[in-house]
Amino acid sequence: MAKGTLVDGVICFRCRHSTTPRTNIDAAGLLQRFRSEYGTATVDTKEVTEMLNAVDKDFEDYETEILLLQSRILYIKTQQTRLKEHAVDLRYLNSPIRKVPNEILLRIFDYACYRNLLQEFPWSEEFKFSPSTPVVDPLKHLPAMSISSVCARWRSVALSASAIWSRISLELSPENSRLQDRRFVLSGFS
Known part of the structure; x- marks a missing residue:
């Protein structure tokens, strides 16, 4: 140039x-x-x-x-x-977890989901007592929900395992636990 x-x-x-x-x-x-x-x-x-x-x-x-x-x-x-x-x-x-059989996954899920705590949030500050277990990390306290959200295969395996879904605890604040509507809705779960 x-x-x-x-x-x-x-x-x-x-x-x-x-x-x-x-x-x-x-x-x-x-x-x-x-x-x-x-x-x-x-x-x-x-x-x-x-x-x-x-x-x-x-x-x-x-x-x-x-x-x-x-x-x-x-x-x-x-x-x-x-x-x-x-x-x-x-x-x-190619990930190794894809090679794990569904039966083994089911055992792992069963072990991980020994307790599922579904808690009212936010917990009312007016009460003198607090919830039995303050839920800071919902993934830690709702492992069945977390596991079933990973992928389609894990969801299918988790939904087929009634044991992990039968261990869900529901905690409501005392004010809400007394409401008739709540008891009526929850009566279907007992």
């Missing part, structure tokens, strides 16, 4: 052909004209207008090319992200 020129040509990313700009950016030549030519008689306004039109068209072409390239970059980055996600999914297919 010669000094003072921005680009000798742009490679079209679609057809891979070089496009030649309409404008020759010759800063030295323009500087020479600024220094040597002055007055209205020395400047050909038609020539300058044509050069400005060519500059505008080149500028529009570059803007279009930039937008196309940015669009292409965005598409490629999106594809790259999708490939990374797909690779993670494929790695899950």
